[in-house]
Amino acid sequence: MWWKRNRGSRESARPAPGGAGAAGRGAAGASGRGAAGDGALGGRAAGAEGAAPHRTAYILLGLGGATVAAFGLAGIGSIFAISFFALVLTICVYPIRSWLERHGVPRGLATGAVILAVVLLLGAFGAALFVSFAQFASLLPQYTAQLQGWVDDLGTWLTSVGFGQAQVDSLVSGLDPGAVAGVVGGVLGSAAGFVGGVVILVTMLILMAMDASYARTLIRDLRSRKPLLAEASVGYTIGVRRYMVVTTALGAAQGVVNWIALVLLGVPGAPLWGLLAFICSFIPNVGYFIAIVPPIVFAALVGGWPLVIAVIVVYGIVNGVIQSIIQPRVVGNAVALSQSLTFFSVLFWAVVLGPIGAILAIPLTLLVRMLLVDSNPANAWIRPALGDLDEARRVMDAEDAAAKAERRSRRHPEELAGA
Numbered sequence: 087m088w089w090k091r092n093r094g095s096r097e098s099a100r101p102a103p104g105g106a107g108a109a110g111r112g113a114a115g116a117s118g119r120g121a122a123g124d125g126a127l128g129g130r131a132a133g134a135e136g137a138a139p140h141r142t143a144y145i146l147l148g149l150g151g152a153t154v155a156a157f158g159l160a161g162i163g164s165i166f167a168i169s170f171f172a173l174v175l176t177i178c179v180y181p182i183r184s185w186l187e188r189h190g191v192p193r194g195l196a197t198g199a200v201i202l203a204v205v206l207l208l209g210a211f212g213a214a215l216f217v218s219f220a221q222f223a224s225l226l227p228q229y230t231a232q233l234q235g236w237v238d239d240l241g242t243w244l245t246s247v248g249f250g251q252a253q254v255d256s257l258v259s260g261l262d263p264g265a266v267a268g269v270v271g272g273v274l275g276s277a278a279g280f281v282g283g284v285v286i287l288v289t290m291l292i293l294m295a296m297d298a299s300y301a302r303t304l305i306r307d308l309r310s311r312k313p314l315l316a317e318a319s320v321g322y323t324i325g326v327r328r329y330m331v332v333t334t335a336l337g338a339a340q341g342v343v344n345w346i347a348l349v350l351l352g353v354p355g356a357p358l359w360g361l362l363a364f365i366c367s368f369i370p371n372v373g374y375f376i377a378i379v380p381p382i383v384f385a386a387l388v389g390g391w392p393l394v395i396a397v398i399v400v401y402g403i404v405n406g407v408i409q410s411i412i413q414p415r416v417v418g419n420a421v422a423l424s425q426s427l428t429f430f431s432v433l434f435w436a437v438v439l440g441p442i443g444a445i446l447a448i449p450l451t452l453l454v455r456m457l458l459v460d461s462n463p464a465n466a467w468i469r470p471a472l473g474d475l476d477e478a479r480r481v482m483d484a485e486d487a488a489a490k491a492e493r494r495s496r497r498h499p500e501e502l503a504g505a
Contacts, residue, residue, distance in 0.1 A: 172290035318460035337367030424473035
């Protein structure tokens, strides 16, 4: 930069140390070379001194840009979330297009088949969601009196332990069962308000499905110019597809198992709670706790504590087997995000985009990582900090084996001597 050049020129203009003796010996050229060397050293020193402030400025600039981007996405959250959801769906169904084209199906028919498959799946899910909400709207009034009794008992208990009446009234008013029924009725009554979102989603699906016919050619051309970016893009689509497809399949299985278990236990609204378990399976870490609360409440209403414990045990076993054992083995290293970063991403995208942001938190975070880390070789060192721990696990396994061998040699030194 200009200040480095100016400082370097000032350093080079200074006379070399011991200049009088050198001039007396007539070594003016050597003095000039020495002064130039001092100037170069001064320039390098200035660069070393200026590295830390520039890095801090770059970090602050990056944080500022991220903040502006987050507020911008929040401002267009309704449009961006639907468009990104359409992108994720297009990525997930792309293998269907590839299979059809490999078997000689024209691109136009392959595009139409992909669009039809996605629309049918979304239509079936939307119909199931609407029917479940309708059932819940008819179910809730049957237990409103019991729920109101619970709320009154809670208010009495809070007053007895020292809470002020104003605080109790504020808390109890937020737990009014009538307000819940009003919210559900409002959701059912405002179905026409979803028409705009559905139109945007279907339109984006059609356009992205048409554009996807050029994806293979575009990636091939990009690989010759920007190979790392091309590989990162392909890796992103593979990871997102594997995560979403596996999560959808296992989430459906989890919802069906929970549905059947709740029916056998006699918990009201079992179909709705099974559908809720399926939706919440896309929300890492916290989805399980969201999905289990309504069944616990209705189990307490009809069966008391024994039924509540049974629901907790069933949900715990199903969630533990599917999400803690089966899903990591199937998904593998496709996500490679740490647990803390996954939890933070759910909170962050939920704040920025709302509930759908929590559902799409993993694909959104993987997109940010692909753009900033995977496609930039200078940032590859960040991947282990984000959760890519394969190398770290190998190192830790080697260290554990070495420590185990050392402990064994201390306990049994005769074995080492015999060897």
